[in-house]
Amino acid sequence: MAVIGIESTAHTFGVGICEDGKIIANQKSMYQIKDKGMVPIKVAAHHSEKSSSVIKAALDEAGLNIEEIDAIGYSMGPGLGPCLAVGLRSAKRLALDNKIPLFPVNHAVAHIEVTKQRFGVADPLIVYVSGGNSQILGIEKSPFKHYHVYGETFDIGIGNMLDSFAREAGIVPSWGSEVAKVAAGGSYFEMPYTVKGMDFTFTGLLTFAVKSLALHPIKDVAYSLQETSFSMLCEASERAMLLTGKKNLIVCGGVAQSSRLKEMLEKMAKPHRRRVYVSPNELNADNGAMIAVVAESMFKSGQSFDIEKLDIKQRYRADSVEIRW
Ligand code: FE2
Numbered sequence: 001m002a003v004i005g006i007e008s009t010a011h012t013f014g015v016g017i018c019e020d021g022k023i024i025a026n027q028k029s030m031y032q033i034k035d036k037g038m039v040p041i042k043v044a045a046h047h048s049e050k051s052s053s054v055i056k057a058a059l060d061e062a063g064l065n066i067e068e069i070d071a072i073g074y075s076m077g078p079g080l081g082p083c084l085a086v087g088l089r090s091a092k093r094l095a096l097d098n099k100i101p102l103f104p105v106n107h108a109v110a111h112i113e114v115t116k117q118r119f120g121v122a123d124p125l126i127v128y129v130s131g132g133n134s135q136i137l138g139i140e141k142s143p144f145k146h147y148h149v150y151g152e153t154f155d156i157g158i159g160n161m162l163d164s165f166a167r168e169a170g171i172v173p174s175w176g177s178e179v180a181k182v183a184a185g186g187s188y189f190e191m192p193y194t195v196k197g198m199d200f201t202f203t204g205l206l207t208f209a210v211k212s213l214a215l216h217p218i219k220d221v222a223y224s225l226q227e228t229s230f231s232m233l234c235e236a237s238e239r240a241m242l243l244t245g246k247k248n249l250i251v252c253g254g255v256a257q258s259s260r261l262k263e264m265l266e267k268m269a270k271p272h273r274r275r276v277y278v279s280p281n282e283l284n285a286d287n288g289a290m291i292a293v294v295a296e297s298m299f300k301s302g303q304s305f306d307i308e309k310l311d312i313k314q315r316y317r318a319d320s321v322e323i324r325w
Pocket residue numbers: 107111130253254285286
């Protein structure tokens with residue numbers, strides 16, 4: 001079966017197609033952030049403008065036409081309201097016009113599942129790190145099968161923390177990946193480190209790093225900020241891994257594109273004889289293919305939804321989703 005997935009939680013309008021679990025198309029258009037970060041209404045206008053052409057590009061890449069599509073998935077949340085609404089509108093139009101069943105997909109679950117299914121990893125511990133989210137999760141079967149959150153950020157996501165630092169430091173474009181470039185060759189100095197059990201916070205660290213710009217070279221601040229925040233994730237993940245006894249570790253989400261984070265998590269996991277799995281960057285960046293993968297699983301598990309009643313959920317937590325497959 002062939003499934004289209006539509007992603008529009010934040011800066012990316014993405015459309016992917018999978019066929020029997022295999023990704024055969026993954027197209028996107030990304031809103032280019034200017035100096036002040038994301039203005040949701042402007043990002044949504046970008047998504048509206050690009051939606052038809054990205055859907056067409058994905059169908060062309062897959063060599064399919066819409067009549068050959070068996071199901072459609074869309075990102076229900078979490079995300080920015082105006083951006084999610086564009087994805088929902090596009091998905092509903094496509095589903096109703098062509099009489100195709102529609103599936104609401106949790107964006108975090110999609111990031112997890114695409115990596116889990118790619119590597120065939122059973123029951124992993126998951127480090128989900130993106131702009132708006134930073135959580136450590138794993139499957140629990142009670143009271144229903146779901147991704148339980150063992151630990152998470154108490155304030156902002158690590159990606160937004162790094163992007164905010166980039167903006168304050170005048171790094172352009174203001175992405176965490178650019179902070180990593182600036183950090184190359186930097187020297188470490190101590191920064192606030194806050195881990196409580198398996199939870200953590202980033203705002204105090206961000207404030208400290210921004211203030212440090214007046215006292216230290218930018219590359220030292222960027223390096224110390226990255227090392228400190230990644231170390232916090234490593235400590236919390238190691239505790240969760242040993243507590244749950246889970247044998248494999250998946251890192252997913254936008255910040256999983258960081259090679260340094262992967263390196264540090266591998267260093268942490270190796271003495272415990274645990275393996276770390278990370279998907280290629282195009283599957284960790286926001287994309288439509290991961291939405292298609294989960295929609296296919298939902299379809300095959302027998303779920304069905306009334307298209308007219310489907311909506312968006314800006315604060316849609318991964319742990320509220322029942323995993324039926
Ligand atoms: Fe994401």
